[in-house]
Amino acid sequence: MALVxxxxxxxxxxxxxxxPPTFLLPFRANITTVAHSNETGNLTxxxxxxxxxxxxxxxxxxxxxxxxxxxxxxxxPRPTTQNKNAPPSPLTPSIRHLLPLLHxxxxxxxxIHLHGHPYLITxxxxxxxxxxxxxxxxxxxxxxxxxxxxxxxxYTLKAPEAIKGTRDxxxxxxxxxxxxxxxxATVVGIESEPMRVMxxxxxxxRHVKHVYSKHKFTILKISEVEVRSLEEYExxxxxxxx
Amino acid sequence: MAYFRITLMRSGIGMPLKVQxxxxxxxxxxxxxxxxxxxxxxxxxxxxxxxxLVDVKEVDRPLTKQQQREQRRPEKGYHVEKxxxxxxxxxxxx
Numbered sequence: 001m002a003l004v005x006x007x008x009x010x011x012x013x014x015x016x017x018x019x020p021p022t023f024l025l026p027f028r029a030n031i032t033t034v035a036h037s038n039e040t041g042n043l044t045x046x047x048x049x050x051x052x053x054x055x056x057x058x059x060x061x062x063x064x065x066x067x068x069x070x071x072x073x074x075x076x077p078r079p080t081t082q083n084k085n086a087p088p089s090p091l092t093p094s095i096r097h098l099l100p101l102l103h104x105x106x107x108x109x110x111x112i113h114l115h116g117h118p119y120l121i122t123x124x125x126x127x128x129x130x131x132x133x134x135x136x137x138x139x140x141x142x143x144x145x146x147x148x149x150x151x152x153x154x155y156t157l158k159a160p161e162a163i164k165g166t167r168d169x170x171x172x173x174x175x176x177x178x179x180x181x182x183x184x185a186t187v188v189g190i191e192s193e194p195m196r197v198m199x200x201x202x203x204x205x206r207h208v209k210h211v212y213s214k215h216k217f218t219i220l221k222i223s224e225v226e227v228r229s230l231e232e233y234e235x236x237x238x239x240x241x242x
Numbered sequence: 243m244a245y246f247r248i249t250l251m252r253s254g255i256g257m258p259l260k261v262q263x264x265x266x267x268x269x270x271x272x273x274x275x276x277x278x279x280x281x282x283x284x285x286x287x288x289x290x291x292x293x294x295l296v297d298v299k300e301v302d303r304p305l306t307k308q309q310q311r312e313q314r315r316p317e318k319g320y321h322v323e324k325x326x327x328x329x330x331x332x333x334x335x336x
Contacts, residue, residue: 112319113316113317113319114318114319114320115316115317115318115319116316116317116319135322136322137325137326137327138326139325139326139327140322140324140325140326141322141323141324141326142320142321142322142323143320143321143322143323144319144320145319145320145321146317146319146320167249167297167299168299170313170314171314173316173317175317184323185320187326
């Protein structure tokens with residue numbers, strides 16, 4: 001009995017010594033996310049305030065913001081007057097606040113989607129696609145216009161969650177506005193894998209059939225990743241809003 | 243004109259031959275196949291025989307198989323902005 005108690009105490013002490021108290025543990029979820037959605041009904045301002053010089057790493061969740069914080073914030077200028085029938089402006093207050101901060105940080109990454117599959121890229125990356133892209137040749141410049149994340153070191157602009165498919169509606173991935181960023185890729189070449197041989201056998205037969213296959217893959221080089229500044233984005237939006 | 247959208251949710255394996263025959267008649271060969279039929283008493287009767295296996299909804303217009311596939315297809319996500327061959331021809335001109 002005493003032995004058990006001792007081992008228990010030791011194990012307890014060991015865990016104590018290994019792990020610092022929980023409030024000192026690194027909080028991984030902090031690596032920041034500027035969540036935003038296209039809903040204009042959700043007008044909660046994001047709590048990036050005070051000493052904006054140092055971008056504070058904060059996990060920002062729109063719905064989690066207590067309402068008491070919102071009055072402290074300077075109210076952003078509202079987007080130009082909209083008709084109620086018009087589609088909601090993509091320029092949400094959170095974008096208005098935080099796009100300049102995202103824009104000023106150097107080197108961005110994007111999660112682009114090709115045929116519904118995500119690829120995390122930055123400038124200069126070489127992407128070997130898992131398929132042979134039809135009707136392109138080396139040297140062609142592609143414009144990649146579907147992305148779900150734009151990120152820098154401290155900020156991430158996320159697209160709303162994908163809408164799950166039901167019996168009546170198919171799954172819908174919601175992308176970021178394509179005017180927010182410019183992403184270009186150059187087709188560098190076509191790579192092919194070594195020949196694969198698959199041996200097909202039947203039971204109780206000596207004959208072995210060999211099936212050969214050799215796939216080809218397109219290689220892209222990401223030549224340009226640029227996040228538009230707020231002014232450029234507004235200028236692009238303007239003709240559509242009027 | 244209204245149509246029934248019939249989707250086979252549960253397989254007909256192990257069902258009586260009459261039920262399997264109804265599935266065959268409706269063209270429901272394997273699970274998750276969807277077929278469209280106009281709303282008529284005979285189709286309604288067929289659905290009644292297999293009502294435990296299928297999901298039925300009344301829709302306005304039938305979709306072909308190609309249209310159903312097209313609905314599910316995700317966006318391409320790229321377009322060719324500039325052809326490489328155009329650039330080389332420019333260089334040749336210089």
